[in-house]
Amino acid sequence: MSNGDKDNHVVWHQSLIRKEDRQKQHGHKSLMIWFTGLSGSGKSTIANALQHELYKKGVSVYLLDGDNLRHGINRNLSFSEEDRKENIRRTAEIGKLFVEAGIVVLAALISPFEVDRINARSLFVPDEFIEVYIKCSLQECEQRDPKGLYKKARKGEIQQFTGIDQPYEEPKDPEVIIDTDKLSIKESVEILSSYLVSKVRLMENTKE
Template sequence: MKNEGGNEHVVWHDSIINKEARQKQFGHKSIMVWFTGLSGSGKSTIANALQYELFKQNISVYLLDGDNLRHGINKNLSFSEADRKENIRRTAEVGKLFVDAGVVILAALISPFEEDRLNARSLFQPGEFIEVYVNCSLQECEKRDPKGLYKKARSGVIKQFTGIDQPYEEPRNPEIIIDSDNLTINESVKIITKYLKKHLCFNQLE
């Protein structure tokens, strides 16, 4: 495998155990479910509830939350456009490792730019990347403002805040759209779970 960093001396080392073998051991396929939407739209809450529901069904699942990642692997990144791109890239690469490990990985990030989300999708095989657009109006997100971020952004304390002084590009072709203005958390989880089962994500492997 070619090293895209440009170092010709870095060579890919194949693992004895492949993704398909891990999936067979776990009894289900592995996928990336990518939640995107404005701050306050309910991404993390829905993703966390979905994680719990899948866990109860004996699915090997893990959640990568955007805020939590900024306490660790992405803690050196700002909210500039360049750093947001790097934030998405790192998260997608980590997600790819989880999928290779046979795990269903959930990621909840604002991820405001379509190009970055497409780049994330490109790391995965067809059918492995499920984009969930948690669609919530800016007015409702500001009304909720669970962390007080919109208030800080409106007062100028926070700069480059998505929806205020930085744009959010709605997904063009997401697999799932959740209208979190009107749907409850449980209703949202049921919609996503139904989609995943319908598309054979959790069928037992032969």
């Protein structure tokens, strides 16, 4: 069956339960919060800490971590530019399902290319996608190197490593910028929590 035939025969089946119904059941709005930044910048650490903070406030929340996804649904993908695009596409589609289910979903991936992040955003209505740029200098990320990946990349043991032999395109207009050269994890989470309350009113109807 060709793609054209597939498009002619696959029809969207409408659910009797709307996204708004699920949000009401959870007691809060559902969102995709997309963390992007260099390896070692602190994406996963901050996203995980924010997840814990939201959970304590009664928010139904789940974290999609890039490394964890590559142990499962994305395990067949390499780090080539083409496979990175597919990695982002799959993660965004999964995130969309979470948002439709009324859940706040966080995604922490390097996601180095602007066009892929734009494509991810396009799956959501404007107020349901928040891009968080975890900004950190390459020098600082290399100094931290929590997984030893920069050292391997410099030795040529890892190819197509972002920041070394593959570019990272900084977000042009993210909703939030967190500079982890200067901010602690606690300060970063406080900034993000304040943003979600004041700008998105994420927790105004959460359960006590």
